Amino acid sequence: MTKTVLITGASRGIGRATARLLGAQGWAVGVNYASNRAAAEDTAAEVVRAGGQACVVQGDVADETAVVAMFDAVVAAFGRIDALVNNAGIVAASLPLAEMDYARLKRMFDVNVLGTYLCAREAARRMSTDRGGHGGAIVNVSSAASRLGSPNEYVDYAGSKGAIDTLTIGLAKELGPRGVRVNAVRPGLIDTEIHASGGRADRAAVLGAQTPAGRPGTADEVAEAIVWLLGDAASYVTGALLDVAGGR
Ligand code: NAP
Secondary structure (H helix, E strand, C coil): CCCEEEECCCCCHHHHHHHHHHHHCCCEEEEEECCCHHHHHHHHHHHHHHCCEEEEEECCCCCHHHHHHHHHHHHHHHCCCCEEEECCCCCCCCCCHHHCCHHHHHHHHHHHHHHHHHHHHHHHHHHCHHHCCCCEEEEEECCCHHHHCCCCCCHHHHHHHHHHHHHHHHHHHHHHHHCEEEEEEEECCECCCHHHHCCCCCHHHHHHCCCCCCCCECHHHHHHHHHHHHCHHHCCCCCCEEEECCCC
């Protein structure tokens, strides 16, 4: 039986690397993106080249109707859903809280918190064994920021990831008896385009050099942890917050 997964924010970065790795293990992957369709289609092609199946699903995770539709699209394409990688997330410009306007704060929490909760809810509705699902696994992509706080950079982002840690702990307890494992990875400084979107393209390289590992991590290194948590090798792991942060 082919296993199927929806990965939010799979057009680039950590989501794309996870899609490619799952493709190599024969998974069918729903490749979600927000606006960059060409990048999502490239990810889908990489999944197929690696040996998996793929479908591309547009949708803003902060939009409830879109979230329901993207799960429907994955089930329509592959017949079932076994896993969610709750990965879509944003940062914004480095600022102290006193300088952050309402629109920035609202978007941060809409995408990173509400979006993650909505996707987890849809996964719970479709995968829980007491609702006719087959059970499965959810991996939430949090951040080391949840325990560091990100002062003078983005305490909003850090707080949004704190919510994801807490969701992981609670939902693991809620869904454990219903056949669904729920875990989180907390990446540190990973070399992706997210830093440029916050206005500091060299952030991972500069700060990564100051970590015990002495370098930033790669999206592939985070993907390895996500794929392990999704798979049968992690069958007794739930409610875990796994740091993939080079000791940061
Ligand atoms: P990235 O390279 O900037 O990619 C972000 C992905 O999320 C893209 O596929 C983007 O789609 C998608 N996305 C953004 N907003 C979305 C929305 N509202 N709805 C659906 N998809 C949306 O980011 P990344 O570095 O891979 O980060 C992935 C996750 O890891 C995030 O949750 C981030 O907070 C977390 N993380 C990253 C680091 C790091 O250092 N990179 C560290 C800790 C945690 P489009 O291509 O369509 O824009």
